Amino acid sequence: MPSFWRAFRHLVGQNKVKFVSLNPGRSYCSPMFIALELCLAAICLPLALMFPRIGESWLESIENWGSQFARRKGLVVLLTAVVSLGLRLALLPILPIPQPKVSDEFSYLLLADTFAHGRLSNPPHPMWVHFETFHVNWHPTYASMYYPGYGLFLAFGEVVLGHPFWGVWLSTGLMCAAIVWALQAWMPPGWALVGGMLVIIRLGTFSYWADSYWGGAVAALGGALAFGALPRIRQSQRVRDSLLLALGMALLAYTRPYEGMFFCIPILAALFLWLRPKGRGYRAVAMRVILPTALVMVFAFGILGFYFYHVTGSPFTTPYQVNIRTYGLLYFPWQEVKSVPEFHHAFLRDFYRGGAVLGWYELARHHQVKLQVLKAFVVWLFFFGPILTLPWLTSLLAGKPRKPWKFFSSDFGFMLLLCAITYISCMLTIYLGQPHYVAHLAVVFYAMTLLLMRGLYDSDKPSLKFLVRAVPIVCVLLFLARVAAPLAHLNPNPSWNRTWCSQDEQNLARARIMEELGNHPGKHLVIVRYRETHNFIMDEWVYNSANINESKVIWARDMGAQNAELIRYFNDRQVWLAQPDDNPSKLSNYVQ
Numbered sequence: 001m002p003s004f005w006r007a008f009r010h011l012v013g014q015n016k017v018k019f020v021s022l023n024p025g026r027s028y029c030s031p032m033f034i035a036l037e038l039c040l041a042a043i044c045l046p047l048a049l050m051f052p053r054i055g056e057s058w059l060e061s062i063e064n065w066g067s068q069f070a071r072r073k074g075l076v077v078l079l080t081a082v083v084s085l086g087l088r089l090a091l092l093p094i095l096p097i098p099q100p101k102v103s104d105e106f107s108y109l110l111l112a113d114t115f116a117h118g119r120l121s122n123p124p125h126p127m128w129v130h131f132e133t134f135h136v137n138w139h140p141t142y143a144s145m146y147y148p149g150y151g152l153f154l155a156f157g158e159v160v161l162g163h164p165f166w167g168v169w170l171s172t173g174l175m176c177a178a179i180v181w182a183l184q185a186w187m188p189p190g191w192a193l194v195g196g197m198l199v200i201i202r203l204g205t206f207s208y209w210a211d212s213y214w215g216g217a218v219a220a221l222g223g224a225l226a227f228g229a230l231p232r233i234r235q236s237q238r239v240r241d242s243l244l245l246a247l248g249m250a251l252l253a254y255t256r257p258y259e260g261m262f263f264c265i266p267i268l269a270a271l272f273l274w275l276r277p278k279g280r281g282y283r284a285v286a287m288r289v290i291l292p293t294a295l296v297m298v299f300a301f302g303i304l305g306f307y308f309y310h311v312t313g314s315p316f317t318t319p320y321q322v323n324i325r326t327y328g329l330l331y332f333p334w335q336e337v338k339s340v341p342e343f344h345h346a347f348l349r350d351f352y353r354g355g356a357v358l359g360w361y362e363l364a365r366h367h368q369v370k371l372q373v374l375k376a377f378v379v380w381l382f383f384f385g386p387i388l389t390l391p392w393l394t395s396l397l398a399g400k401p402r403k404p405w406k407f408f409s410s411d412f413g414f415m416l417l418l419c420a421i422t423y424i425s426c427m428l429t430i431y432l433g434q435p436h437y438v439a440h441l442a443v444v445f446y447a448m449t450l451l452l453m454r455g456l457y458d459s460d461k462p463s464l465k466f467l468v469r470a471v472p473i474v475c476v477l478l479f480l481a482r483v484a485a486p487l488a489h490l491n492p493n494p495s496w497n498r499t500w501c502s503q504d505e506q507n508l509a510r511a512r513i514m515e516e517l518g519n520h521p522g523k524h525l526v527i528v529r530y531r532e533t534h535n536f537i538m539d540e541w542v543y544n545s546a547n548i549n550e551s552k553v554i555w556a557r558d559m560g561a562q563n564a565e566l567i568r569y570f571n572d573r574q575v576w577l578a579q580p581d582d583n584p585s586k587l588s589n590y591v592q
Helices: 001-013 030-050 056-070 073-090 102-118 148-159 163-187 187-201 217-236 240-256 256-273 281-312 321-328 344-354 357-364 368-384 385-398 410-426 434-457 461-485 510-517 558-571
Strands: 026-028 490-491 526-528 554-558 574-579 584-588
Touching: 030 385, 030 461, 056 073, 056 187, 073 163, 073 187, 102 148, 102 574, 102 584, 148 163, 148 217, 148 240, 163 187, 163 217, 163 434, 163 574, 163 584, 187 461, 217 240, 217 256, 217 434, 240 256, 240 281, 256 410, 256 434, 344 357, 368 410, 368 434, 385 434, 385 461, 410 434, 434 461, 510 526, 510 554, 510 574, 526 558, 554 574
Parallel strands: 026 490, 526 554, 526 574
Antiparallel strands: 574 584
């Protein structure tokens, strides 16, 4: 390994797991930061009316300098990536490398570990029934049910930098840079620079996209490449931009193909309408746009089909489909509840045929309005929050009610249509969803917000210009407050109300056992025994790496008398009993 990478790995200490908070003390939840953000946004309104010119000369000098610097577009894109990556490194003392807990995270880590071992899938294990868990297929191969895009980044982090987290870190930096690059094609460079700062703060540091193993950075990267290439192709029809468009769409196919399809259709339709080749111009469009895009997409789908073939046995069957068929997972409200083969474990039956899935199914069938309001709230809370909602409310109030269509530009109208069509994919499913379900819309959300801010800034009203200036200032203040919170002995409680600074839950107890057994000689088999009241959805421990037999630690679920066959199979391992529901979680020698 080159000396640079050895020094990097030593610097960040990626193999060291920090389980105890560096600053024990009081705690706060993300709602506290939402309340703070709401208060600061509300304070901006009276200040805009009473002191609209406060700090104007100082702010104008900063804006003039920023406008000059922003003209160096390539440097701005590069600097955005460097700042995003550097800030996340600097935050490691208060935001260490995360430990997975959500079942999706373990599935993505299995995908990454499979790639890291140079395989596309793994053979089914003879004792697979002891390892059966959420979001993992066991037949025809042992593999994650998810698409390969995010796993490739995690695998890169595992192989090249020594830990999957560095794949998250890299994808987040690329996402921030790609969003700035995309914004530069839709607005003046100065506003794109402002957007870059907002993206770094709101997505690239404390968000779960940068601090977990199931975020939306790769899908957002794909969306930014496709969205940013569109106006560039319209203007110059360069092959380079066509390739970037195809790369962005390919990333969406490799991460979120269902939602990505809704995103790509209006982009391709707009591209066709804008170009409309005629006469001799048709050949240029075909050679510079259609052919490069088609070649990349054919190649990308060919590789994807090859992956599906090795995982499921068919290039047209996805691992996700296999998982749905195996467990009868419901996805749309018009689907019928079908019987599936008998579940081997009660917790799987309770999840797929109990309240977890059927609860959302019934809500979607009988309370659609309530479900859609909840979905919209999830998206708003993460991508906008109170402070980025301020330009929207101000624009609506400052516009002309009699002719609202004249308030928005044609670019803004296209973005609004793109969001509406793409969001349909989220509305159709039965689940509340997570922000990364529409991660590819992140660049569009920021572009629309910045266009509104630009319109308010160019008005002749000092109060509107003050409100625009207040948005990035408040975001910086909130970021500094979040950085300083642990120093004041305020540690964040994990929260499922996902905001720009909410922290995911982490399974520190399981990670402690992994570290303890990793330092213990020999190989180990851990049988996990839950209580009847255990919450499997939020706290599942039975996940394993790609090569189970060669793993230092193997996790299996307690199956009573059937444990004997598992112990006989792994007769060279020391057997332990883990009891997650004890307080604290307990590890002891297993006694038959």
